Amino acid sequence: MEYGSQTCDGGSIRCPAGNFCGTSLIEVTRKDGLRFYSVRRNCCYLDKCQQSFHYSHTNYRSRQQINCCTTDNCTPPEPTWLGVKDESETNGLSCPTCVYPSFDCLAKGDIECVGEENKCYNLIQTYEGIGVTAIRTFRGCGTESLCRFGEWTEKYEGITLKSSINCTDANTGNANMSPGLLNVFIYVALYFLLLINSF
Template sequence: MKASLAVFILAALLATGACLQCEVCEAPGTSCKGDLETCTAGFDSCGIVLAESTLMGMKQQIIAKGCVTSGSCKVGPLTTNFGKGLTMNLGIACCMGDACKTTTVTVPPADPKPNGRSCPACVGMLSAKCHEEITDCTGAETRCVEVAWTETKGGTVIPVTMKGCATEAVCANETEVSGSFAGVRVDLTLKCKAPGTARGPAGLLIPALAGLLLTQLLS
């Protein structure tokens, strides 16, 4: 699951056909190296994304590099809280050309102060459902998030479900993602809502990186 999710993240970010080239890679930790890929029109910056998860005090990080839109470089804090000590934060930095060799990225600092909001929270590995418990949202987390994906390989279907609190930036884009890469099919959605208010599905990068981090923590 780790490898296919990582590849699918980059497949969603990358395309071919325009003049901008960015390094493409992903790896656990805070550094990775890869080949240059040509970006499609509209992907006008090179992005470096660092995701960090914490589960009961234990931290894991994963980094990914690829082509992004310039709008992705201006998002606010990307943090999620799935209850029971599981949090995931993501930072992004953008660069062009030689500047990418020295550009660094940091994750948003943790803000443990409750903000008066709460959301259903749970994690269901190998399940399309999970047992919800109410968790208090903290800092800038003002949305309730629901992440669901299924990974299909060789007739085996692996479902994952995650619910919790998220910042507004996590819910900024509307996307439902389905596709195949190297014989693995992934169908993924992320939905956000406020109490009594539904939001549309959001982008691929956050839940996919979250899933990869979760499998690292729980493996």
């Protein structure tokens, strides 16, 4: 796992039966143009492989791709969008948006959806590890591929992350963007010890 990088280095582990070598790369772009990356490499369930997502909340827009390979100790290919600027444009849809350190998140504004984002998502994550427990809720726009993940649990280097996502159809009409609630470091550190990752 690496933050602020598009690659990561580390040792090898033995994957459980039915798992494959997977890499998840996430690009986060803040409203002011600041861009950040998070990459994870681990064993991955087949149904989580070859997946792409786009999602937005508060002042952040993100894209994520999970690639896998099937030979022993292999390195998955890089995301197809690597090095290509995300130029997703607003699509006329909007969703309530917020981030809150608890099980509930009361949106005070909406965010404009972009590209193929046509769902409003509500993501609750419970993070436990090394004497720390944290709960965080996110609301915003997402693609249908993001919503299909439902509920899942991942364990990684002493960390357990439980995630649950529910979605509804996005709203039509203009949005009133709410102010950002997290700085980029906290966003990446907590959201992607995570996220929407599949591992």
